[in-house]
Structure formats: structure tokens, C-alpha cells
Amino acid sequence: MTQSKHNLTATIPFSCMGERLDAALAQLFSDYSRNRIQQWIKDGKVRLDGVVNTKPRHSVLGGEQVVLEVELQAETDIPAQEIELNVVYEDDAIMVINKPAGLVVHPGAGNPDGTLMNALLYYNEALREVPRAGIVHRLDKDTTGLMVVAKTIPAQTHLVEQLQRHAVERIYDAVVVGRMNSGGTINKPIGRNPSDRKKMAVRAVGGKEAVSHYRVLEHFREHTRIRVKLETGRTHQIRVHMSYLGFPLVGDPLYGTRFRIPRQMEPDFVDYLRHFHRQALHAGALSLTHPVSRKVMKWKAPMPDDMLELIDILREDVEIYEEQQLGYDEFDYEDYGVEVEWVTDEDIPD
Structure with a gap:
């Protein structure tokens, strides 16, 4: 090497x-x-x-x-692999990728190849001379959205310094379980979960500073669409912070809670929620100072189809419920093999 x-x-x-x-x-x-x-x-x-x-x-x-x-x-031992990339911007110094769900960023235990790094090395062989093939930050495997990649070492150095100064703006869209009344800021340190090394946790001792700003965009019956702006970039930060607040992301396999639905939801809707097996999280906006021109640049990426469908279903559920009359016949959810925790009207805050 x-x-x-x-x-x-x-x-x-x-x-x-x-x-x-x-x-x-x-x-x-x-x-x-x-x-x-x-x-x-x-x-x-x-x-x-x-x-x-x-x-x-x-x-x-x-x-x-x-x-x-x-x-x-330099990444001389990582194989280049032909994996489709959605490149939304590129010049001589940087490229911006819209990462799909299911794509791991770095090779590692359990994912020796088939990663974003493998794809980048196939897309541009010159990235072998840049540490980590130019990757300066990460998204979780099943989180979608925008990532910036450096094409030169000076560009990488400049981007890393921006990240350390919290000068890169990263904004995420998410859908959480529960009705969040209002937005706010959570400033809770995050570190490795001592009882499960695959997970992170809020840790007063041994955790690193983690700050997330969030606001409510839309209420559903028992879910909320939110937007989160990261001030820091800890592993699983949004997922850990939202779970800590009692509003885990829909579909989160690590930090989610028991499957939960509003009362009298359509069986097809229940089935969709039940099979939403990734965290409903999308890095939809990215802003940074270009390492060469020093101009502030901004990009946006629309939400993927699965999250759009999730939001449409939750909106339609609200409309159907409001049209229902007293004496509505409830569905037999046991026929669908769904274990649910019913939420009554009294459980939903005004």
C-alpha cells in the first residue's frame, strides 16, 4: 500500500x-x-x-x-465494483452522491465489498490515491440521501475541517412514532452502548457531544413527520436522540419499540407499516463551502418513494378516520398476523 x-x-x-x-x-x-x-x-x-x-x-x-x-x-487493496451511483453534482474537487437504502458506505465486518467505497473506486480509479476513497462522512446503511466525496487530498482536508467546525449543514427528513407536540433541541452526549456494542446510547459519562435541532412538519394520528438539522455528526445520532425522547423512527430495527398503530387503521395500511423495515430517515439537504472556490453550495434530494408512500398512507389514514361514524366495525387484525398495541383517542394529546 x-x-x-x-x-x-x-x-x-x-x-x-x-x-x-x-x-x-x-x-x-x-x-x-x-x-x-x-x-x-x-x-x-x-x-x-x-x-x-x-x-x-x-x-x-x-x-x-x-x-x-x-x-x-491509500485504498489499493479495495476492489473496484460496478455499482450504480446517483451522482447529483461533480467537479474537479468534489462529488455529491444521493445514496440509496441498503448501500453500506465502508467495507467492514459482514460487508467486505458491495459498498459505496467499492463503487467509487470503479467510478473513478484516481480515488485510490485519496484516503478512504474521498469519503469524509457517513450515512447508515438504510438511511438515504446526500453525501459529499472529496476527489483530492486538499479537498478532503478542507471538508474534514469544515465538519469538525460544524460548518457543513446537513438536514434530514424523518417520520417518528408518536405525536410530537413541538420542535426543539436535544443536546445529549452519545457513546457506545455498554451492553450492546452494535448500538449507541445517550451516555452522560464517556459520550461525545451530540446536538440535534428538530422541528415538526406534519402531524398524523400516531406519527409525526419532522425535520432534523445536525450540529454534530455522531454515529446513529438522530436515531438515538429521537428514541431517547420517546419518538423512535418508523421502521428502525435497532432503536424502535413495539409495533404500534392508531385505532381502526385500514388493514392495508397496517401491513405497510409492519413491513417498513428500515429507519424512515433521509438526508435531504446538504450545504458546504466549496474547498476550491470557497463559495457556499447547497443541494437537495427528494425523499425516496418508500418514505413518500409512508407519508401518503398516514395522511390518508387521517382522512379516513375523520370520515368514520360512530359504531364503526373494527377489523380483526389477528387475521393479518399483526401484534398491535391499540391507541385510544384519550392517548393522543391535543
Whole structure:
């Protein structure tokens, strides 16, 4: 494998005063593991206020200017695979992808190939010389929507720095279970779930800062369509935050709760909800500063068909329910093999 090098710069926040250097840098450069950062420190790849520091245990004061010389292996061993990509924008520095549901971003355990990275290397062989084939942020396998990919190392460095400064705007559409009365902001740290390593959780101790701003777009009988703006970009952030608030995403296999429907919903609608087996989450808007032109650029991607159909069904359910008269004959849901938790009118807040 060949090595690629580029520098990342940042200012250590005063909130890190007294922390170990490796711990502070792991927060600043969260794309890299703490073990890797420790090794870079020991190898003399870190400069504080222009001075090389080789001690991971060094206590920071806050306010120091840090330069991290990143050394990464180019993606020479990842096979290129012909996988269709929906490229919504491309120039010499970046490309923007509208990722479909079911496409994993990086190869890993259980997904050795067939990923977005494999597709990118087939689409543009030159991306082998860019760490991670230019991928600077991720979407979960079954989350759809917009991702930016860097085509050069300088572009990648600039985009990573924007992400670290929370300067990249990412806005998501989602449908959650339950009637959310109003929008707001949730600022709860997220870390690995200690009892299930496949999941993340809100963790007061050991979690990383995670901030999500959300607003209500539309109410249904027992569901809500919302829009979420990320200030940070933690793994599963929206899914974890919404579940923590008691409004898990429709179809979320990890953070969802028991299947739940409004009373007297049409059996066909129940069946659709029952078989919606992915989180109803779409990265619909992306805004960033172009790494070369320095102009702010914005993109939007329409919601995929499955989410549009979900919303249409929930709207139609509201219309049908409002037209129903007293004495309506209820369906026998057991005939459909559906285990449900009935919601009465009294359970639905005004």
C-alpha cells in the first residue's frame, strides 16, 4: 500500500483544560481512533503552537494551535465494483452522491465489498490515491440521501475541517412514532452502548457531544413527520436522540419499540407499516463551502418513494378516520398476523 500525508489544524478548546493530549485530539479529530492518534503523537506527527510533542499524557491548557500530520494508506487493496451511483453534482474537487437504502458506505465486518467505497473506486480509479476513497462522512446503511466525496487530498482536508467546525449543514427528513407536540433541541452526549456494542446510547459519562435541532412538519394520528438539522455528526445520532425522547423512527430495527398503530387503521395500511423495515430517515439537504472556490453550495434530494408512500398512507389514514361514524366495525387484525398495541383517542394529546 502507498502512504498519503496531509495536515489537519485546529484549536484545542478551553473546555479541554487538564485533559491528556491524546484525549483532546480524539475529540477534535473524531474520524480517527485514539490508538492511532497516540501513535501519531509518539511518532512526532503532532505540533502544539509549532513545537513537536511526543507525549500522549501531556496535559493541555486550552487555546493551543495544533497541527496533526495524518498518514494514511491509500485504498489499493479495495476492489473496484460496478455499482450504480446517483451522482447529483461533480467537479474537479468534489462529488455529491444521493445514496440509496441498503448501500453500506465502508467495507467492514459482514460487508467486505458491495459498498459505496467499492463503487467509487470503479467510478473513478484516481480515488485510490485519496484516503478512504474521498469519503469524509457517513450515512447508515438504510438511511438515504446526500453525501459529499472529496476527489483530492486538499479537498478532503478542507471538508474534514469544515465538519469538525460544524460548518457543513446537513438536514434530514424523518417520520417518528408518536405525536410530537413541538420542535426543539436535544443536546445529549452519545457513546457506545455498554451492553450492546452494535448500538449507541445517550451516555452522560464517556459520550461525545451530540446536538440535534428538530422541528415538526406534519402531524398524523400516531406519527409525526419532522425535520432534523445536525450540529454534530455522531454515529446513529438522530436515531438515538429521537428514541431517547420517546419518538423512535418508523421502521428502525435497532432503536424502535413495539409495533404500534392508531385505532381502526385500514388493514392495508397496517401491513405497510409492519413491513417498513428500515429507519424512515433521509438526508435531504446538504450545504458546504466549496474547498476550491470557497463559495457556499447547497443541494437537495427528494425523499425516496418508500418514505413518500409512508407519508401518503398516514395522511390518508387521517382522512379516513375523520370520515368514520360512530359504531364503526373494527377489523380483526389477528387475521393479518399483526401484534398491535391499540391507541385510544384519550392517548393522543391535543
